[in-house]
Amino acid sequence: TISDSDVRNITEGPDGKLWIETRAGMDIYDPVTELFEHNIQPELIKYGVPESSIRTLKKGKNGVFWFISSATGMYRYDSNTKKTTRIEHEIRRNNSISASPVIDLSEDRHRNIWMIHADGTLEMYKKNTGNITHRIDLSGRFSNRESDTYRIFIDRQGLVWVYDISTSTGIYYFDPEENMLRKLSKNSATARLNSDIVTGIIQDNKDKIWISTDHGGINLVDKRDFSVRYILNNEDDSKSLSQNNISSIYYDELGIVWIGTFRKGISFYHPDIIKFNLIKHSSDPNSLIYSDINRMVEDKAGNIWIGTNGKGLVYYNRATNKFKSYRHDPANPNSLSHDAVVAIYIDRYEKLWVGTYTGGFDYLDNGKFTHFKYDAKNPESLSDNKVSDFLEDSSNRFWVATMGGGLNLFDRQTKKFKRYTQHENLISSDYVFKVLEDSHQNIWTGTSYGMNVLPKGGKKFIRIINDANDENSLINDNINSFIEDSKGYLWIGTRDGLSIYNPVGKRFFNYTTENGLPDNNIMDIQEDNSGDFW
Numbered sequence: 001t002i003s004d005s006d007v008r009n010i011t012e013g014p015d016g017k018l019w020i021e022t023r024a025g026m027d028i029y030d031p032v033t034e035l036f037e038h039n040i041q042p043e044l045i046k047y048g049v050p051e052s053s054i055r056t057l058k059k060g061k062n063g064v065f066w067f068i069s070s071a072t073g074m075y076r077y078d079s080n081t082k083k084t085t086r087i088e089h090e091i092r093r094n095n096s097i098s099a100s101p102v103i104d105l106s107e108d109r110h111r112n113i114w115m116i117h118a119d120g121t122l123e124m125y126k127k128n129t130g131n132i133t134h135r136i137d138l139s140g141r142f143s144n145r146e147s148d149t150y151r152i153f154i155d156r157q158g159l160v161w162v163y164d165i166s167t168s169t170g171i172y173y174f175d176p177e178e179n180m181l182r183k184l185s186k187n188s189a190t191a192r193l194n195s196d197i198v199t200g201i202i203q204d205n206k207d208k209i210w211i212s213t214d215h216g217g218i219n220l221v222d223k224r225d226f227s228v229r230y231i232l233n234n235e236d237d238s239k240s241l242s243q244n245n246i247s248s249i250y251y252d253e254l255g256i257v258w259i260g261t262f263r264k265g266i267s268f269y270h271p272d273i274i275k276f277n278l279i280k281h282s283s284d285p286n287s288l289i290y291s292d293i294n295r296m297v298e299d300k301a302g303n304i305w306i307g308t309n310g311k312g313l314v315y316y317n318r319a320t321n322k323f324k325s326y327r328h329d330p331a332n333p334n335s336l337s338h339d340a341v342v343a344i345y346i347d348r349y350e351k352l353w354v355g356t357y358t359g360g361f362d363y364l365d366n367g368k369f370t371h372f373k374y375d376a377k378n379p380e381s382l383s384d385n386k387v388s389d390f391l392e393d394s395s396n397r398f399w400v401a402t403m404g405g406g407l408n409l410f411d412r413q414t415k416k417f418k419r420y421t422q423h424e425n426l427i428s429s430d431y432v433f434k435v436l437e438d439s440h441q442n443i444w445t446g447t448s449y450g451m452n453v454l455p456k457g458g459k460k461f462i463r464i465i466n467d468a469n470d471e472n473s474l475i476n477d478n479i480n481s482f483i484e485d486s487k488g489y490l491w492i493g494t495r496d497g498l499s500i501y502n503p504v505g506k507r508f509f510n511y512t513t514e515n516g517l518p519d520n521n522i523m524d525i526q527e528d529n530s531g532d533f534w
Contacts, residue, residue, distance in 0.1 A: 002036055003027050011057045014047065014065055014079040019057040026054060048084030049075045055148075060107045068102050074115075087125065095131040097123060103150040106160075108176075114160050118146040122162060122174065134176060138162060141183070142169050155203045157223070163198040170196045171211060184211075184221070191226040193219050200249035202257065210257060212246035218259070236282030242267045279316075289314055289325045297344045305352065307341030313354055326369075328359070334368040337361075345390035347398075355387030361400065372415070374405065380416040383408050384430075391435040393443060401432035407445055420461065427452045428463045438484045438503070446479030446492065475499045475510040481524045486531060493522025 004024035011019045018029040019040075028037040037043070041052045047067070055070035063079040073088030090096035100117035107113055112133075113125040120139030123132050142150075142164045149166040163171040170185030170193055184191045195216025202210045209221040218231035218241065234240040243264035250258040259267040281291040290311035297305050306314040312327040313336055329335035338359025345353040352364040360373035360382055375381035384405025391399040400408040406421035406429075420426040429447035436444045443454040450465035451474065467473035476496035483491050490501040497512040497520045512520050526534045 002029075003038055009056050011059050013043075013057060014063075014077065017043070021056040026056070047075075047077045049077070055101075058105055060113075061111065064107075066105055066113075068105070070101060072099055072101055073097065074102050074105070087130075095133075097125060097132055098135075100146070101148075103148055104152045106152045106154045108154045108158055108160070109156065114152055114154060116150040116152045116162055118148060118150075120147070120150070122152075122160070124176070136174060136181065138172065141172065142167050151200075153201045155209065155223075156207065159223075161201055161209075163201070165197075165199050168196040171198045171201070191221050191228050193228065194230050195219075199246050202249050202251040204251060204257065205255055210249060210251075212249040212259065214245055214262075217241050217244040217246065218249075234282075236280075236284065236287070237278070239278065286322060288316075288323055294340075294342045295344050297346055299346055300350060305344050305346075307344050307354070308339070309341075310339050312336050312339040313341050313344075326364075336369055337371045337373070343387050343389050343401075345392070347392045348396075353390050355390065355400070356385075358385050360385045361387040361390075372410075379419075382417055383419045383421065388433050389435050391437060391443070393437045394441055399435050399443065401435045401445065403431050403433070406430040407432050407435065427461050428465065433479060434481050436482065436484065438490070439488055440503075444482070444490070446482050448478055450474060450477040451479060451482075451492065471510070472507050474501075474508055475512070480522055483525050483527060485527050485533075491525045491527075491533065493525050496520050498522050
C-alpha cells in the first residue's frame with residue numbers, strides 16, 4: 001500500500017510508472033502489477049541517479065524529467081538520449097544554483113528552468129550555459145522560515161507565478177522581460193483575490209489564469225486588464241463548483257479543467273460540456289422570480305422579456321444579470337392585467353405588447369400598462385381575453401390571436417378590433433395559437449383545426465387541413481407552432497408530427513417518430529444562423 005495518505009504530488013515517470021510524493025517519502029506505483037514500491041533506489045539507478053534522497057519527480061518538456069533531491073540540487077534525465085545530468089550548488093561559482101534545496105521547478109518557453117528553493121530564492125537556470133541569470137529573494141514576502149510547500153508555474157507569455165500553499169500570502173508573478181515582481185492578494189489594487197490561500201494555478205486555451213484557493217473557489221484572471229471573476233459554489237445550482245475549498249486544479253490536453261475539492265469530490269469544466277446555461281428561480285432574491293416560463297422575446301439591446309405562468313412579466317438585463325418583475329396589482333389600474341403571460345411582442349417602434357391567459361392584452365409604455373379586454377357589449381372589442389400571439393405585418397397591420405375568440409385585426413389608432421371567427425366561417429377554428437407573415441406577405445394562422453392563409457391582397461382566409469386520403473396533406477390539424485425557414489418552406493409542428501410545406505408545389509413532407517423524431521408532439525420550432533433546426 002501507499003506509504004502515507006497525505007499525497008503531495010503524482011508524476012508519470014519515463015516508463016509509465018507513477019512516482020508519488022507523500023509526507024512519508026516517495027513511492028512508485030506500477031499500473032501493470034498494481035503494486036507500490038517503497039524502495040525507489042533500483043529505479044533511480046536505472047535513470048542514472050546515484051542518491052536515494054529524491055523528494056519528488058517533475059515532468060518537463062520533450063521527454064525531460066527532473067529528479068529533485070531533498071538535500072540539494074537535482075538531476076535532469078532526457079528519456080530520448082538516456083542521459084542524466086546533475087545540477088547542484090558549486091561553492092566556487094557564483095552563478096551556480098543556490099545551496100538551498102529545490103522545492104519546485106518549471107520550464108519556460110525558451111526551455112530555461114525556473115526553480116524555487118526552500119529559503120524562498122527564485123532562480124532561472126539558463127539551459128545553454130548552465131548558469132543562473134536571474135535570482136530573486138522572495139523569502140520575506142511569504143514568511144521568514146524555510147518552506148517545502150512553494151509552487152511555481154510559468155504561463156505561455158513567460159510570466160513566472162510563485163505561491164506557497166501553506167501560507168495566506170496570495171500569489172506573486174515575475175515578468176523577466178520587465179524585471180518586475182507583483183503580488184495578487186485580497187488587498188491588490190487590481191486583480192483582487194477573494195482568498196489569500198492559493199492552492200493551484202493553470203492557464204486555459206484562451207490565456208485566462210485560473211487560481212484555485214481555499215474558501216475562495218476559483219479566481220479567474222484576465223491578463224489583458226487583470227480583472228478577476230470569481231467562480232463559486234451555488235447551493236441552488238447543481239452544475240456549479242461543488243465546493244469553495246479547492247485542493248488542486250489541473251488542465252488536460254482536451255481543454256478540460258479538473259478541480260479537486262476538500263470533501264466534495266472532483267468538479268470538471270469545459271466550455272462545450274454544458275451547452276445551455278440554466279437560469280431558474282432559487283433562494284437568491286436576485287434570481288428569476290419563477291421557473292415556469294411560457295414565452296420569451298429579445299429586445300434590440302439583447303435583453304430578454306420573459307412571460308411566466310403565474311408570476312407576471314420579467315425583464316432580464318444581460319449586462320447586469322439582474323431581473324425586474326412586473327406583477328398584477330388589483331389596487332393599481334396601471335399594473336399588468338394578469339400574471340399568466342402567454343404572449344410577448346416587440347413592435348417596430350420597440351414598444352412591448354403582453355398577452356395574458358385570461359386578462360386580455362397590455363401595452364407597456366413608460367412603466368404603465370394600458371389594457372385591452374373583451375367587452376360583451378362592444379362587438380369592436382377584443383374577441384376573447386385569452387391572448388396567444390401577436391403579429392405586426394409589413395403593412396403595419398396588427399394581428400392578435402386568441403384561444404377561443406379567433407383572430408383579431410387591431411387598429412392601433414382607433415383602438416377597434418375586427419374579428420375573424422369560426423362562427424362567422426372566416427377561419428377554421430377559434431383557437432388560434434400562432435400568426436405569422438411569410439416572405440411573400442401572406443398571413444398564416446395555426447389553429448386547433450388546421451392552417452389558414454390570407455394571401456397578399458386577399459380578403460378571405462383559405463383553409464388547409466388534413467386529408468386522410470392524401471399522404472401529402474397536412475399531417476395533423478392540431479397546430480402548436482410553425483415558422484418559415486430561410487428557403488421559404490413552412491415548418492409546422494403539430495400534436496402528431498412535423499409537416500414541412502413547399503408553397504410552390506403546395507405539397508407537405510411529413511415526419512414522425514418513425515422517421516427519427518424523439519416525439520410526435522412538436523411544441524415549437526426555430527432555425528438558427530447555421531441553418532439548423534431546433
